[in-house]
Amino acid sequence: MATSTARVAALPTAELHLHIEGTLEPEMVFELAARNNVGLPFQSVEDLREAYQFTSLQSFLDLYYECMAVLQTRDDFRTLGERYLERAYEQGVRHAEIFFDAQAHTARGLAAEDVLDGLLDALHTGARKGISGGLILSFLRDRPVPEALETLESLAHRAGDLLAVGLDSAEVGYPPELFTPVFARAKELGLRVVAHAGEEGPAAYVWEALDLLGAERIDHGIRSIEDPELIERLRRERIPLTLCPFSNVKLAVISSLAEHPILDLLDQGIMVTVNSDDPAYFGGYLADNMAGLTAAFPSLEESALERLARNSVDASFAGSERKAELHALIDEWASRP
Template identity: 50%
Template sequence: MTDLDNFIAGLPKAELHLHIEGSLEPELMFALAERNGVAIPFASVEDVRAAYDFSNLQDFLDIYYAGANVLLTRADFHDLAMAYFQRAAADGVVHAELMFDPQTHTDRGVPFEEVIEGLLSAMAVAEAEYGITSALILSFLRHLSEEAAFATLAMAGPWLDRIAAVGLDSSEVGHPPSKFARVFAAARQKGLKITAHAGEEGPPEYVYEALDLLHVERIDHGNRALENPALIERLASEGMTLTVCPLSNLKLCVVSDLTDHPVDKMLALGLKATINSDDPAYFGGYVADNYRAVAKARGLSRNDLVQLARNSFTGSFLPPEAILANIEKLDAYAAG
């Protein structure tokens, strides 16, 4: 490893855009399929990896939902999250905000309780063993109805004190944020933070809707905001965090090559960009891999990397005192 690789590995960082179901590695998929007696449409781990050749978001989602079928019990969700936390610890992650898709599971008959209790138990172990704090983001599937989202929010009722935020993911085009304005208003009234995927494949107008109709506190992806100068100025002036995912952008053809990735342009424009892994089992890398890949492709400096890590803390849903403590660790590391 180069000096820069080592610097990235040790850099204290938060991960703000991580779909826990998207960290299901093929080896664990096969192990859980066997444990639960679930048939999967692949003969080997190699077959699964060969299928990870996507031309767009929907290609990815099709295999993502197929893989999720092996997740049935709280032990499965615990094991899934622990596998992620082990990798996160090696990547210098000290805080992680895990997005989870309850509807992917409850629609298959898996009780909400099994999903969330498995994740919560792993989060407790991760803090005890690795010192990683974490939070949950309940993500609504935007290709489903507003009514289904309201039903999911109701299911979450007993655990709302252990859920930090709600989000919006899945197929973006044709499912604008406005479709979910009422359920996000209801979530906000319950004290939940608000985030949403916008401007990945969807147009800049979807970013405006996320801001004006959902009243988001950060934007997941946001790449296409760069097409609109007025929107860039607004995002910068409001200090809106963008949870950018370079290897995901490459794998889903949002950019044709990482040398074209706009993350340093975002920083230069005053945008509060962060680096995240999105669905790392499917997109070829966890968070440090994303830092390394885009640093190499775009020639990022150590100062750039420290700024991206700083943004990950200030853009997190941690309380102010925890943000400050993490930034002090980051500053000490950067000065070392």
């Protein structure tokens, strides 16, 4: 029997692939536009929501960067982060490792530290309410490499406030290899490493992310399925893939949820996790993605949901004590059908 939506929402999980700017709901776009006196090319919330029809990653990114213009102050980032953490908590998330696109804000004249501080404020609020987490400084691969390096250096004195570095934005034509020196410097600063690869780009980008950037997790990585040798490596080395089912459908990476390879990957022993990517744009938060999978795959058993939740904890950068707490929460969920 399919697991009920309420039970899915009660499953404790870690969210490992979430762009904070992708949690900017249309209502909040209008609220912040009014507060900050920013003009919008949309007449209403409904008008904006209607623009959420994407044909590719780029078609989404165009709107995603446009909407960000309303984020202006440290307080805006605190509010954005707090609202995400509240919604995520309602959907079972108890640990969140959150990407932020510093360059998308510094390019508009904001100070990277205001963005960082606002998000840290939100994480402190979240910690008081039972959700742990950290921040991932994500470099925009379609902007110049020296700019990524400058951004990293500008926050080097705040490395202790960051968990990891990542790589995102338009993928095809921007191979991970380009960013090798940036990631080498991040490792010198003691930061963990993740990278988007194999979303629209080829499996070769996943190899590069692993071998040249030292990625410990691959964000998306869905196109790894085209390369059996890569799949074998991911399995053998237990390299996590942070999958985002709703995102893949919305951005036309796959044609429907029922076509998603997540269960095949799970069956093959790949450490896959479920995440929401940009939930305000793609139709739902983490448990919504899980519930979508249970609807698309009636044979999906509770034991598979539990596996996905445990994978998310094991693939996280949480400390061993926090991981044990998160597993204990999953134990509790599993023992109370």
